Amino acid sequence: MNPRSLLVLRRPIHTSRSLHFPSSSTSSTITPPPSTVQVGYRARSTSKWVKRVGVIGVVGGGLYLVDREFNASAITRSLRTAYIGILCTLDYKINFSPTKADKIEALHERVASRLRWVIDTNQGLYLKLGQALGLQAALLPKPYREAFGHVFDRAPAVSYDEVLGVFQRDLSLDPSEIFETFSHEPFASASIAQVHKATLKPGVGGPGHDGGGTVVAVKVQKPAIEKQMELDLFSYRSLMWLSEKLFELPMYFVADYVSSQMRLETSFTNEANNARRCAALLAQTPELKDDVYVPRVYGEAEGCKQSDRVMVMEWIDGCRLNDKKQLQEWDLNLREVMDLAISTMSAMTFSWGFIHCDPHPGNILVRPHPRKKGKPQIVLIDHGLYIDLPQKFREEYCTLWRSLFVLDVPMIESIAKKWGIALDANLFASAILLRPFQVNKLKVKKGQEKVETQEEKDKSQYEQQVELKRRLRTMLENEQLIPRELIFLGRCQRMMQANNQLLGSPSSRVNLTARWASIGYTRSVTGSRSLRTVGTWTWLKDRYQAVLFRFTLSIVDIAFWFTTQTQRILPKEKGGWEDRLQAQFETMAKEEFGIEIDDQVFLG
Known part of the structure; x- marks a missing residue:
């Protein structure tokens, strides 16, 4: 074979030439197998989703960081x-x-x-x-x-740096400019604010503070609350x-x-005004003005700047209302302490129509009276949450309490109807007083109650709760008529009952409250009710109801005295007066209305 011909045979095939295969149709490109196309599509699709998830993650993370910071x-x-x-x-x-x-x-x-x-x-x-x-x-x-x-x-408390930020933003100053000392760690921390202990500089605080050194409580709102x-x-x-x-x-x-x-509670300007108003009303109430104290609030007039997020008050040393051990160490009478606390809340409700709505033990301090040896003095703090009672509602509320003790059933039912509450008179009265109270004879045949209770036991949980919802919807038949103030009034009443329980029920809460209701009724409801003004029949009815009111209170006082004596004689007897009333009220609500009440939260 010719060597040149071998060279020709070994010549490589050039890529520029087309290679044709026998086929029914011709094409200039080679089509890859179907499986290859699907793999490529999935890869591109997965890549797009990865990118999208990545973008979403980056954007979401960025928004989270911006929101946090x-x-x-x-x-x-x-x-x-x-x-x-x-x-x-x-x-x-x-x-x-x-x-x-x-x-x-x-x-x-x-x-x-x-x-x-x-x-x-x-x-x-x-x-x-x-x-x-x-x-x-x-x-x-x-x-x-x-x-x-x-x-x-x-x-939890916020850091001192954040406290400085609040001062600089709201007051354009550093705490050192008006305080000789300012604790970096808060004395107390609550949900909205925290309290720092400080002393005023000379010249700050108004007359009588020229020497400085006055101890004050500085309330600073946590910066996150506003946002x-x-x-x-x-x-x-x-x-x-x-x-x-x-x-x-x-x-x-x-x-x-x-x-x-809640919005008002976050405004310290509003709180300062509430504190000053409370102090002014106390000064006009002879029964309380010497025995209940509101710490002084320092404002612009005293050389202390104030804002919605910073407030300076007089520092008062005292113990919590429920600190039984400390009260006994100070040799203070527990009944006198609770009588003062209950009287204060009752005066607010029935006489002032201006109520401190957060009377838990930490907001009612007790100290030995600075001028009356051996006597207690109540100190009210944290005045952020107050409500004003409209005159019409306050008159109705005073009338309701008085009607409960003179057994004026038509009046009780009339007020309940005005308030859009369809409730048995007995349970309505008990709910207001937070004690079992019967103003109307139960229309239940003998043995019927036992049968109904057994029927309730036989029902499934689902049926019981459906029935409870039906009853509650019936009870609150017209929600538009229900006074919103009842929400906070009920809370205050239950808190004062709980405070009394924690001290062993030394005070006859219901009677004391009823007496203040009668004072409020006389001052704000009746007006002039002389014989010549109202006529013989109404005048006689008033005299009869006054006698009946005092008689009913006397009966309850006797029962209260008997219970306290039983506790002293039989120390193993569990539960005080309030504990028994609460247990009986819960039983009544359960048996007569199907409501299971257990509000131990108010014992906090």
């Missing part, structure tokens, strides 16, 4: 609440049914646990809102009462709306009223 996590808190709200709604819609009656208790526990987690995680104003929810939780299943039973006096407030309140209203839909109970109707009160 510049908005005090207000949006994150609201989204967290919304998530829990949606989760609870779905849980109820799916699992609250007659076919799952045996699992309803577990359902309540899950939902209550989630709500508690939201409050504990969000902190801040959510602690206050948790207290507001707790007011209505007393009528809800047990897990909800337990969930809201921990929201008092639990709030979080509106979204937190929106979340609260949303939860109330959701609760109404879940439980099919009228709960949302108080949401706007509570929200407006």
Whole structure:
């Protein structure tokens, strides 16, 4: 073979030439197998999703950081609440049914646990809102009462640098400019603010403070509250709306009223005005003016700048109202202490119409009277939450209390109807007094109550709770007529009852409150009721009711005295006067209306 021909055979094939294969159709390109196309498409699709997820993650992370650093996590808190709200709604819609009656208790526990987690995680104003929810939780299943039973006096403090930031932003100064000393660590921390102990510089504090050194309490609002407030309140209203839909109970109707009160509570300018007004009203009340004290608030007139987030007050040393050990060490009479506290709240309710609505033990201090040896003096602090009672409502409330003790059943039923409350007169009276009270004979045949109780036991949990909802909806038949003030009045009454319980029930709370109601009735309701003004029949009726009122109070006083003597003679006898009244009231509510009440939260 010719060597040249071998070279030709070995010549490589050039890529510029086309290679044709026999086919029914010709093409200039080679089509890859179908499997290769699918793999490539999936790869490109996966890549797009990875990119999208990455972008979403970066944007979401950026928004989270911005919200945390510049908005005090207000949006994150609201989204967290919304998530829990949606989760609870779905849980109820799916699992609250007659076919799952045996699992309803577990359902309540899950939902209550989630709500508690939201409050504990969000902190801040959510602690206050948790207290507001707790007011209505007393009528809800047990897990909800337990969930809201921990929201008092639990709030972490903020750093001193953040306190400095509040001073510089609101007052354009450093604490050292008006205070000789200022504690970096707070003396106390609550949900909205914290308190620092300080001393004034010479010349600050007005006349009598030229030498300086006056000890004061400086209340500083936590900086996050201002940023979080509106979204937190929106979340609260949303939860109330959701609760109404879940439980099919009228709960949302108080949401706007509570929200407006919460806004006022975050304003220290409003708190300072409340404190000054309370002090002025005490000065006009002879029965209390020497024995109840409101710490002085230092404002512009005293050389102390004030804002909505910084307030300077007189420092007072005292113990909590329920500190029984300290009161006994000071040799103070427990009954005198509680009588003063109850009288103060009663005067606010029935005489002033201006009420301190947060009378838990930490806001009512006690100290030995500075001028009366061996006597106590009550000191009122934290004046952020007050309500004004409209004149018409206050007159009706005074009339109601007096009517309960003169057994004026038509008047009691008339007031309940005006307030849109369809409730048995006995239970309505008991709910107002927080003690079992019978103004009308029970129309129940012998043996019927026992049969009904057994029937209730035979019902499933689902049936019992459906029946309870029906009864509560009937009770609150016209929510638009219900005075919103009753929400806070009921809370104050229950707190004072709890304070009395914690000291061993030394005071006859119901009688003392009723006497102040009678004073309020005489001063603000009756006006001139002389024989010539009202006529013979009305004048005689007034005299009869006055005698009956005093007689009823005397009977209750005798029962109270008998109970206290029994406790002394038989120390093993468990529970004081208030404990027994509360237990009887709870039993009455359960047996007559199907409501299980257990509001131990107020013992905080």
